[in-house]
Amino acid sequence: MKPSDANSNGVETACTPPRQARACGLRHTALLTALVVFAGLGVLRLGYMLFLPLAMAILLSLVLRPLVRRLHRWRLPYPLSALLLVMLVAGAMGSAVYGLQEPALQWLEEAPYSLRQLQYRILELREPIENVQEATEQMERLGTAVGGEERKVVVESQDLPGRLLSELREAAVGVGLTLVMLFFVLGWGARLYRGVVNALPGFGKRRMVVEIVQEIEDSVSRYLLTISAINTLLGGVVGVVLHLFGMPNPLLWGVLAGILNFISYLGPAVMAVILAFVALMSLPTLSGALVVPLVFLTITSIEGYVITPAAVGWRLTLNPLLIFVSLIFWFWIWGIIGALLTVPLLVCIKIVLEHLAGRQVAAILD
Numbered sequence: 001m002k003p004s005d006a007n008s009n010g011v012e013t014a015c016t017p018p019r020q021a022r023a024c025g026l027r028h029t030a031l032l033t034a035l036v037v038f039a040g041l042g043v044l045r046l047g048y049m050l051f052l053p054l055a056m057a058i059l060l061s062l063v064l065r066p067l068v069r070r071l072h073r074w075r076l077p078y079p080l081s082a083l084l085l086v087m088l089v090a091g092a093m094g095s096a097v098y099g100l101q102e103p104a105l106q107w108l109e110e111a112p113y114s115l116r117q118l119q120y121r122i123l124e125l126r127e128p129i130e131n132v133q134e135a136t137e138q139m140e141r142l143g144t145a146v147g148g149e150e151r152k153v154v155v156e157s158q159d160l161p162g163r164l165l166s167e168l169r170e171a172a173v174g175v176g177l178t179l180v181m182l183f184f185v186l187g188w189g190a191r192l193y194r195g196v197v198n199a200l201p202g203f204g205k206r207r208m209v210v211e212i213v214q215e216i217e218d219s220v221s222r223y224l225l226t227i228s229a230i231n232t233l234l235g236g237v238v239g240v241v242l243h244l245f246g247m248p249n250p251l252l253w254g255v256l257a258g259i260l261n262f263i264s265y266l267g268p269a270v271m272a273v274i275l276a277f278v279a280l281m282s283l284p285t286l287s288g289a290l291v292v293p294l295v296f297l298t299i300t301s302i303e304g305y306v307i308t309p310a311a312v313g314w315r316l317t318l319n320p321l322l323i324f325v326s327l328i329f330w331f332w333i334w335g336i337i338g339a340l341l342t343v344p345l346l347v348c349i350k351i352v353l354e355h356l357a358g359r360q361v362a363a364i365l366d
Helices: 017-046 048-073 078-129 132-157 160-199 203-245 250-260 266-282 286-312 320-340 342-356 359-365
Strands: none
Touching: 017 048, 017 320, 048 078, 048 160, 048 203, 048 320, 078 160, 078 250, 160 203, 203 250, 203 286, 203 342, 250 266, 266 286, 266 320, 320 342, 342 359
16 A cells, blocks of 8 residues: 555545546536536527427327327327317417407507506506606607607607518418428327337336326316316406406407416516506506506406316425425526426426426425
Protein backbone atom coordinates (compact mmCIF):
# COMPACT_ATOMS: atom_id res chain seq x y z
CA MET A 1 0.00 0.00 0.00
CA LYS A 2 1.33 3.41 -0.94
CA PRO A 3 1.80 6.02 1.80
CA SER A 4 -0.74 8.30 0.11
CA ASP A 5 -3.40 5.60 0.49
CA ALA A 6 -3.23 5.50 4.31
CA ASN A 7 -3.42 8.04 7.10
CA SER A 8 -0.95 8.43 9.93
CA ASN A 9 -2.56 5.51 11.88
CA GLY A 10 -2.16 3.07 9.01
CA VAL A 11 -5.89 3.02 8.13
CA GLU A 12 -6.98 3.24 4.48
CA THR A 13 -8.58 6.50 3.43
CA ALA A 14 -12.15 6.60 2.12
CA CYS A 15 -11.13 7.98 -1.29
CA THR A 16 -9.57 4.88 -2.84
CA PRO A 17 -9.17 4.76 -6.63
CA PRO A 18 -12.17 2.39 -7.17
CA ARG A 19 -14.44 4.72 -5.23
CA GLN A 20 -13.13 7.71 -7.14
CA ALA A 21 -13.83 5.92 -10.42
CA ARG A 22 -17.34 5.04 -9.27
CA ALA A 23 -18.03 8.67 -8.24
CA CYS A 24 -16.66 9.86 -11.60
CA GLY A 25 -19.01 7.44 -13.38
CA LEU A 26 -22.00 8.69 -11.42
CA ARG A 27 -21.12 12.29 -12.23
CA HIS A 28 -20.79 11.45 -15.93
CA THR A 29 -24.12 9.60 -15.89
CA ALA A 30 -25.86 12.52 -14.17
CA LEU A 31 -24.35 14.98 -16.67
CA LEU A 32 -25.38 12.80 -19.62
CA THR A 33 -28.92 12.45 -18.22
CA ALA A 34 -29.21 16.23 -17.78
CA LEU A 35 -28.01 16.81 -21.35
CA VAL A 36 -30.52 14.28 -22.70
CA VAL A 37 -33.36 15.90 -20.71
CA PHE A 38 -32.50 19.42 -21.92
CA ALA A 39 -32.12 18.18 -25.50
CA GLY A 40 -35.50 16.47 -25.26
CA LEU A 41 -37.13 19.64 -23.96
CA GLY A 42 -35.59 21.61 -26.82
CA VAL A 43 -36.91 19.10 -29.35
CA LEU A 44 -40.41 19.25 -27.83
CA ARG A 45 -40.40 23.05 -27.87
CA LEU A 46 -39.01 23.48 -31.38
CA GLY A 47 -41.03 20.62 -32.86
CA TYR A 48 -44.36 21.62 -31.34
CA MET A 49 -46.08 21.60 -34.75
CA LEU A 50 -45.49 17.82 -34.86
CA PHE A 51 -45.48 16.70 -31.24
CA LEU A 52 -48.45 18.77 -30.06
CA PRO A 53 -50.94 17.29 -32.58
CA LEU A 54 -49.54 13.83 -31.80
CA ALA A 55 -50.06 14.33 -28.06
CA MET A 56 -53.61 15.61 -28.65
CA ALA A 57 -54.36 12.65 -30.93
CA ILE A 58 -53.12 10.13 -28.35
CA LEU A 59 -55.16 11.86 -25.64
CA LEU A 60 -58.33 11.82 -27.74
CA SER A 61 -57.69 8.18 -28.68
CA LEU A 62 -57.85 7.21 -25.01
CA VAL A 63 -61.44 8.47 -24.95
CA LEU A 64 -62.47 7.08 -28.34
CA ARG A 65 -60.71 3.70 -28.24
CA PRO A 66 -63.55 1.92 -26.34
CA LEU A 67 -65.92 3.02 -29.12
CA VAL A 68 -63.51 1.70 -31.75
CA ARG A 69 -63.34 -1.67 -29.99
CA ARG A 70 -67.13 -1.85 -29.78
CA LEU A 71 -67.49 -1.07 -33.48
CA HIS A 72 -64.86 -3.71 -34.21
CA ARG A 73 -66.92 -6.29 -32.31
CA TRP A 74 -69.74 -5.39 -34.69
CA ARG A 75 -67.50 -6.57 -37.58
CA LEU A 76 -66.41 -3.05 -38.56
CA PRO A 77 -62.66 -2.87 -39.38
CA TYR A 78 -60.47 -0.65 -37.23
CA PRO A 79 -59.60 1.84 -40.02
CA LEU A 80 -63.27 2.26 -40.98
CA SER A 81 -64.26 2.71 -37.31
CA ALA A 82 -61.49 5.29 -36.91
CA LEU A 83 -62.62 7.16 -40.02
CA LEU A 84 -66.23 7.26 -38.79
CA LEU A 85 -65.27 8.61 -35.36
CA VAL A 86 -62.84 11.18 -36.78
CA MET A 87 -65.56 12.44 -39.11
CA LEU A 88 -67.94 12.75 -36.13
CA VAL A 89 -65.31 14.70 -34.16
CA ALA A 90 -64.61 16.98 -37.13
CA GLY A 91 -68.33 17.55 -37.63
CA ALA A 92 -68.85 18.43 -33.97
CA MET A 93 -65.94 20.89 -34.05
CA GLY A 94 -67.19 22.46 -37.27
CA SER A 95 -70.70 22.86 -35.88
CA ALA A 96 -69.34 24.51 -32.73
CA VAL A 97 -67.21 26.95 -34.73
CA TYR A 98 -70.12 27.78 -37.04
CA GLY A 99 -72.47 28.36 -34.12
CA LEU A 100 -70.04 30.69 -32.35
CA GLN A 101 -68.89 32.52 -35.48
CA GLU A 102 -71.65 35.15 -35.52
CA PRO A 103 -71.41 36.25 -31.83
CA ALA A 104 -67.60 36.29 -32.02
CA LEU A 105 -67.58 38.48 -35.13
CA GLN A 106 -70.20 40.74 -33.58
CA TRP A 107 -68.08 41.24 -30.47
CA LEU A 108 -64.98 41.96 -32.56
CA GLU A 109 -66.87 44.60 -34.54
CA GLU A 110 -68.11 46.31 -31.38
CA ALA A 111 -64.78 46.08 -29.50
CA PRO A 112 -63.23 49.37 -30.75
CA TYR A 113 -66.32 51.33 -29.72
CA SER A 114 -66.58 49.53 -26.39
CA LEU A 115 -63.01 50.52 -25.56
CA ARG A 116 -64.16 54.13 -25.18
CA GLN A 117 -66.70 53.02 -22.59
CA LEU A 118 -63.94 51.14 -20.80
CA GLN A 119 -61.80 54.27 -20.68
CA TYR A 120 -64.59 56.21 -19.04
CA ARG A 121 -65.16 53.39 -16.57
CA ILE A 122 -61.50 53.42 -15.57
CA LEU A 123 -61.78 57.13 -14.99
CA GLU A 124 -64.90 56.50 -12.90
CA LEU A 125 -62.91 54.14 -10.70
CA ARG A 126 -60.25 56.79 -10.14
CA GLU A 127 -62.61 59.66 -9.32
CA PRO A 128 -63.17 58.80 -5.62
CA ILE A 129 -59.48 59.24 -4.90
CA GLU A 130 -58.90 62.37 -6.95
CA ASN A 131 -60.03 65.93 -6.48
CA VAL A 132 -62.17 67.84 -8.94
CA GLN A 133 -59.26 69.61 -10.59
CA GLU A 134 -57.34 66.43 -11.26
CA ALA A 135 -60.50 64.78 -12.58
CA THR A 136 -61.08 67.71 -14.94
CA GLU A 137 -57.51 67.57 -16.25
CA GLN A 138 -57.78 63.84 -16.70
CA MET A 139 -60.99 64.27 -18.69
CA GLU A 140 -59.24 66.75 -20.99
CA ARG A 141 -56.32 64.39 -21.51
CA LEU A 142 -58.77 61.56 -22.04
CA GLY A 143 -60.60 63.53 -24.72
CA THR A 144 -57.33 64.08 -26.59
CA ALA A 145 -56.33 60.46 -26.10
CA VAL A 146 -59.67 59.23 -27.37
CA GLY A 147 -59.31 61.20 -30.58
CA GLY A 148 -55.77 59.97 -31.11
CA GLU A 149 -56.66 56.42 -30.12
CA GLU A 150 -59.61 56.39 -32.52
CA ARG A 151 -57.32 57.14 -35.42
CA LYS A 152 -54.91 54.48 -34.17
CA VAL A 153 -57.65 51.88 -34.03
CA VAL A 154 -58.65 52.65 -37.59
CA VAL A 155 -55.08 52.19 -38.78
CA GLU A 156 -54.53 48.97 -36.84
CA SER A 157 -57.90 47.54 -37.85
CA GLN A 158 -56.66 47.39 -41.44
CA ASP A 159 -54.09 44.82 -40.34
CA LEU A 160 -56.37 43.01 -37.89
CA PRO A 161 -58.03 40.74 -40.49
CA GLY A 162 -54.62 39.70 -41.76
CA ARG A 163 -53.38 38.79 -38.30
CA LEU A 164 -56.59 36.93 -37.48
CA LEU A 165 -56.37 35.07 -40.78
CA SER A 166 -52.80 34.03 -40.01
CA GLU A 167 -53.75 32.77 -36.54
CA LEU A 168 -56.76 30.92 -37.90
CA ARG A 169 -54.66 29.35 -40.63
CA GLU A 170 -52.13 28.05 -38.11
CA ALA A 171 -54.91 26.74 -35.86
CA ALA A 172 -56.58 25.03 -38.82
CA VAL A 173 -53.31 23.31 -39.74
CA GLY A 174 -52.89 22.09 -36.15
CA VAL A 175 -56.47 20.79 -36.00
CA GLY A 176 -56.06 19.08 -39.36
CA LEU A 177 -52.83 17.35 -38.28
CA THR A 178 -54.48 16.27 -35.02
CA LEU A 179 -57.41 14.69 -36.85
CA VAL A 180 -55.14 12.91 -39.34
CA MET A 181 -52.95 11.54 -36.54
CA LEU A 182 -56.04 10.55 -34.57
CA PHE A 183 -57.23 8.52 -37.56
CA PHE A 184 -53.95 6.61 -37.77
CA VAL A 185 -53.69 6.12 -34.00
CA LEU A 186 -57.22 4.71 -33.80
CA GLY A 187 -56.89 2.68 -37.00
CA TRP A 188 -53.49 1.06 -36.50
CA GLY A 189 -52.43 1.91 -32.95
CA ALA A 190 -53.75 -1.39 -31.55
CA ARG A 191 -51.58 -3.37 -33.98
CA LEU A 192 -48.48 -1.37 -33.02
CA TYR A 193 -49.31 -1.78 -29.33
CA ARG A 194 -49.60 -5.58 -29.65
CA GLY A 195 -46.30 -5.72 -31.52
CA VAL A 196 -44.49 -3.73 -28.83
CA VAL A 197 -45.95 -5.88 -26.03
CA ASN A 198 -45.05 -9.14 -27.78
CA ALA A 199 -41.48 -7.89 -28.30
CA LEU A 200 -40.92 -7.42 -24.56
CA PRO A 201 -38.86 -10.15 -22.84
CA GLY A 202 -40.69 -12.15 -20.19
CA PHE A 203 -44.33 -12.59 -19.31
CA GLY A 204 -44.03 -10.38 -16.21
CA LYS A 205 -42.92 -7.30 -18.16
CA ARG A 206 -45.58 -7.83 -20.80
CA ARG A 207 -48.25 -8.13 -18.14
CA MET A 208 -47.03 -5.00 -16.35
CA VAL A 209 -47.09 -2.92 -19.55
CA VAL A 210 -50.59 -4.14 -20.39
CA GLU A 211 -51.82 -3.24 -16.90
CA ILE A 212 -50.23 0.24 -17.07
CA VAL A 213 -51.71 1.02 -20.49
CA GLN A 214 -55.13 -0.31 -19.50
CA GLU A 215 -55.21 1.72 -16.28
CA ILE A 216 -54.03 4.87 -18.09
CA GLU A 217 -56.77 4.42 -20.69
CA ASP A 218 -59.47 3.83 -18.06
CA SER A 219 -58.36 6.62 -15.71
CA VAL A 220 -57.66 9.31 -18.30
CA SER A 221 -60.81 8.59 -20.32
CA ARG A 222 -62.93 8.62 -17.15
CA TYR A 223 -61.27 11.85 -16.03
CA LEU A 224 -61.71 13.58 -19.38
CA LEU A 225 -65.35 12.52 -19.74
CA THR A 226 -66.12 13.63 -16.18
CA ILE A 227 -64.35 16.97 -16.53
CA SER A 228 -65.94 17.56 -19.93
CA ALA A 229 -69.41 17.01 -18.45
CA ILE A 230 -68.64 19.31 -15.51
CA ASN A 231 -67.23 22.05 -17.73
CA THR A 232 -70.18 21.79 -20.11
CA LEU A 233 -72.52 22.27 -17.17
CA LEU A 234 -70.33 25.13 -15.90
CA GLY A 235 -70.45 26.85 -19.27
CA GLY A 236 -74.24 26.56 -19.34
CA VAL A 237 -74.58 28.00 -15.82
CA VAL A 238 -72.21 30.87 -16.62
CA GLY A 239 -74.08 31.64 -19.83
CA VAL A 240 -77.43 31.78 -18.00
CA VAL A 241 -75.99 33.98 -15.23
CA LEU A 242 -74.44 36.37 -17.75
CA HIS A 243 -77.75 36.56 -19.61
CA LEU A 244 -79.50 37.48 -16.35
CA PHE A 245 -76.93 40.23 -15.77
CA GLY A 246 -77.59 41.61 -19.25
CA MET A 247 -74.14 40.79 -20.65
CA PRO A 248 -73.82 40.72 -24.46
CA ASN A 249 -73.13 37.38 -26.19
CA PRO A 250 -73.65 35.18 -23.11
CA LEU A 251 -73.39 32.02 -25.23
CA LEU A 252 -69.90 33.00 -26.42
CA TRP A 253 -68.62 33.73 -22.91
CA GLY A 254 -70.26 30.59 -21.49
CA VAL A 255 -68.51 28.38 -24.06
CA LEU A 256 -65.20 30.18 -23.47
CA ALA A 257 -65.60 29.72 -19.71
CA GLY A 258 -66.17 25.99 -20.18
CA ILE A 259 -63.12 25.64 -22.42
CA LEU A 260 -60.78 27.67 -20.20
CA ASN A 261 -61.91 25.70 -17.15
CA PHE A 262 -59.95 22.73 -18.52
CA ILE A 263 -56.85 24.74 -17.50
CA SER A 264 -56.65 24.46 -13.73
CA TYR A 265 -56.35 27.74 -11.78
CA LEU A 266 -55.06 29.80 -14.71
CA GLY A 267 -58.12 29.30 -16.89
CA PRO A 268 -60.73 30.62 -14.41
CA ALA A 269 -58.44 33.54 -13.50
CA VAL A 270 -58.06 34.55 -17.16
CA MET A 271 -61.82 34.19 -17.69
CA ALA A 272 -62.56 36.39 -14.66
CA VAL A 273 -60.34 39.14 -16.12
CA ILE A 274 -62.05 38.84 -19.50
CA LEU A 275 -65.50 39.06 -17.93
CA ALA A 276 -64.42 42.06 -15.86
CA PHE A 277 -63.36 43.99 -18.98
CA VAL A 278 -66.44 42.96 -20.96
CA ALA A 279 -68.71 43.95 -18.06
CA LEU A 280 -66.98 47.33 -17.71
CA MET A 281 -67.48 47.95 -21.42
CA SER A 282 -71.08 46.73 -21.57
CA LEU A 283 -73.05 47.20 -18.35
CA PRO A 284 -74.52 50.61 -17.44
CA THR A 285 -73.51 50.65 -13.75
CA LEU A 286 -70.09 50.21 -12.22
CA SER A 287 -71.39 48.08 -9.34
CA GLY A 288 -73.04 45.63 -11.73
CA ALA A 289 -69.84 45.39 -13.76
CA LEU A 290 -67.80 44.50 -10.67
CA VAL A 291 -70.31 41.91 -9.47
CA VAL A 292 -70.03 39.83 -12.67
CA PRO A 293 -66.45 38.53 -12.16
CA LEU A 294 -67.10 38.01 -8.43
CA VAL A 295 -70.13 35.81 -9.19
CA PHE A 296 -68.12 33.90 -11.79
CA LEU A 297 -65.27 33.24 -9.33
CA THR A 298 -67.83 32.04 -6.77
CA ILE A 299 -69.26 29.56 -9.28
CA THR A 300 -65.83 28.25 -10.31
CA SER A 301 -64.73 27.97 -6.67
CA ILE A 302 -67.72 25.77 -5.86
CA GLU A 303 -66.97 23.69 -8.93
CA GLY A 304 -63.24 23.41 -8.31
CA TYR A 305 -63.24 22.69 -4.57
CA VAL A 306 -66.51 20.78 -4.11
CA ILE A 307 -67.96 19.29 -7.30
CA THR A 308 -64.85 18.20 -9.24
CA PRO A 309 -63.00 16.48 -6.32
CA ALA A 310 -66.18 14.56 -5.45
CA ALA A 311 -66.71 13.55 -9.09
CA VAL A 312 -63.19 12.42 -10.07
CA GLY A 313 -62.40 10.58 -6.82
CA TRP A 314 -59.30 10.49 -4.63
CA ARG A 315 -57.28 8.34 -7.05
CA LEU A 316 -57.11 11.18 -9.57
CA THR A 317 -56.52 14.05 -7.14
CA LEU A 318 -53.17 15.81 -7.49
CA ASN A 319 -51.15 18.29 -5.47
CA PRO A 320 -52.24 21.86 -6.40
CA LEU A 321 -48.65 23.13 -6.24
CA LEU A 322 -47.53 20.38 -8.61
CA ILE A 323 -50.40 21.16 -10.97
CA PHE A 324 -49.49 24.86 -11.00
CA VAL A 325 -45.78 24.23 -11.66
CA SER A 326 -46.58 21.71 -14.39
CA LEU A 327 -49.07 24.16 -15.86
CA ILE A 328 -46.40 26.84 -16.22
CA PHE A 329 -43.95 24.31 -17.64
CA TRP A 330 -46.25 22.92 -20.34
CA PHE A 331 -47.52 26.41 -21.18
CA TRP A 332 -43.89 27.37 -21.82
CA ILE A 333 -43.34 24.26 -23.99
CA TRP A 334 -46.58 24.15 -26.02
CA GLY A 335 -48.61 27.23 -25.18
CA ILE A 336 -52.29 27.14 -24.30
CA ILE A 337 -52.81 23.59 -25.64
CA GLY A 338 -49.91 22.39 -23.52
CA ALA A 339 -51.65 23.87 -20.49
CA LEU A 340 -54.76 21.86 -21.40
CA LEU A 341 -52.68 18.65 -21.34
CA THR A 342 -51.21 19.29 -17.88
CA VAL A 343 -53.56 17.24 -15.68
CA PRO A 344 -53.91 14.23 -18.07
CA LEU A 345 -50.12 14.01 -18.32
CA LEU A 346 -49.77 14.12 -14.53
CA VAL A 347 -52.39 11.37 -14.19
CA CYS A 348 -50.37 9.20 -16.60
CA ILE A 349 -47.16 9.85 -14.65
CA LYS A 350 -48.87 8.97 -11.38
CA ILE A 351 -50.16 5.66 -12.74
CA VAL A 352 -46.75 4.71 -14.13
CA LEU A 353 -45.09 5.51 -10.78
CA GLU A 354 -47.65 3.38 -8.93
CA HIS A 355 -46.71 0.34 -11.02
CA LEU A 356 -42.95 0.89 -11.21
CA ALA A 357 -42.12 2.37 -7.78
CA GLY A 358 -45.17 1.66 -5.63
CA ARG A 359 -47.99 3.78 -4.29
CA GLN A 360 -45.83 5.34 -1.58
CA VAL A 361 -43.64 6.98 -4.23
CA ALA A 362 -46.66 7.95 -6.37
CA ALA A 363 -48.25 9.52 -3.29
CA ILE A 364 -45.74 12.38 -3.69
CA LEU A 365 -48.05 13.69 -6.43
CA ASP A 366 -51.10 13.76 -4.11
